[in-house]
Amino acid sequence: xxxxxxxxxxxxxxxxxxxxxxxxxxxxxxxxxxxxxxxxxxxxxxxxxxxxxxxxxxxxxxxxxxxxxxxxxxxxxxxxxxxxxxxxxxxxxxxxxxxxxxxxxxxxxxxxxxxxxxxxxxxxxxxxxxxxxxxxxxxxxxxxxxxxxxxxxxxxxxxxxxxxxxxxxxxxxxxxxxxxxxxxxxxxxxxxxxxxxxxxxxxxxxxxxxxxxxxxxxxxxxxxxxxxxxxxxxxxxxx
Numbered sequence: 001x002x003x004x005x006x007x008x009x010x011x012x013x014x015x016x017x018x019x020x021x022x023x024x025x026x027x028x029x030x031x032x033x034x035x036x037x038x039x040x041x042x043x044x045x046x047x048x049x050x051x052x053x054x055x056x057x058x059x060x061x062x063x064x065x066x067x068x069x070x071x072x073x074x075x076x077x078x079x080x081x082x083x084x085x086x087x088x089x090x091x092x093x094x095x096x097x098x099x100x101x102x103x104x105x106x107x108x109x110x111x112x113x114x115x116x117x118x119x120x121x122x123x124x125x126x127x128x129x130x131x132x133x134x135x136x137x138x139x140x141x142x143x144x145x146x147x148x149x150x151x152x153x154x155x156x157x158x159x160x161x162x163x164x165x166x167x168x169x170x171x172x173x174x175x176x177x178x179x180x181x182x183x184x185x186x187x188x189x190x191x192x193x194x195x196x197x198x199x200x201x202x203x204x205x206x207x208x209x210x211x212x213x214x215x216x217x218x219x220x221x222x223x224x225x226x227x228x229x230x231x232x233x234x235x236x237x238x239x
Contacts, residue, residue, distance in 0.1 A: 039208045043174060050166050050174070050202050054097040057199070062097065065222035069197050070104040072220040073161065076195060077108075081159065085112040090129050090157035090192070093117060093146045098163040099197050106134050116155050118184070119147045126184040131155050157192045160185070164198030164219065171196070171215035171227040172207045185214045193217050200226070 057065075077084040089108060094100040109115045109132070116129040120142040130148040141147035162181055166174030173196050175181055185191055196216040200223045207213070219227035 036210055039210060043207065044177065046174060046204065046207075047165050047177065051096060053201060054165075054199060057097065062100075065199060066099050066101065068222040069099045069220055070101055072224060073101065073104060073195065073197065076218060076220065076225070077113075077159075080193070083111065083113075084108065084159060086114070087159055088114040088116060088129075088155050088157045089159040089161060090116045090118055091132070091161050092163055094163070095145060099199070101161070101197070105132065109133055114155060116157055117147055118180070120180065124178075124183075126187040127180050129155050129157055156188065160192040160194045162194065162196055162216070164196045164202060166202045166204045166207060167196055167198055167216075167219050167227070168204050168206045169227060170206070170209070171217065171219055171229050172209045172213050173216055173219075174202075174204065174207045179212065182212050182214045186212075195220060196227075197221070 077089075081087055091101060091105045091108075092098070094102065105115050115132045117132045118127040119130050121128045123142070130150075130152040131154075132148050132152070136152055137149045138146045139149045160181075162173065162175075164173050165176060168174075173181065181194075185194060194214075194216040196219040198219070198221055200221040203221075203226070209215070215229060216227070217229050218225060
């Protein structure tokens, strides 16, 4: 990263504005369009509530939780992917109190994992992924989230690590409302192994999944492995 483009602060990015793009969005494939609208409004309200609660977590509590979550990610990668060496893992740059796993990103990259970050190249289209290393030049992307510059190699992940605003016992993720992760997971074949990370307090009874929602394979919090789904072997990346 260039010194002139230093990204200050523990959580350098402003809040994601994906949900503000289409707050009344509904899936036209849903059986009942009015129900889909009701779910969209409910989700918007829950995002606001959960983000407020997450922002209120103390720095010390957050750091302890993040260390535990990082250990859980290490264990999953060891158990399922022999450490994920030679795999392509998409991580994320934390914003607004999301679990900060940047130290783990560096550790994995040094160990031989190809680490990538998601990039919104075209609005309302699947994400692309650019390779990241500790020395990668970073620039501001959509919503000013730091991303690798366009000089970075574009890669396809076999494992996706994504933050959760909320989550339920079926592994469905409440994100920021833009639909980018669902759209991206649906577009990749074979589908990457999806790991959601968040805090235990963000658990919901249900997110009222709609036809476009794709459940994550594992959900990890500071309390451990909250959700572990069995996925068809053809959908799993080769370890």
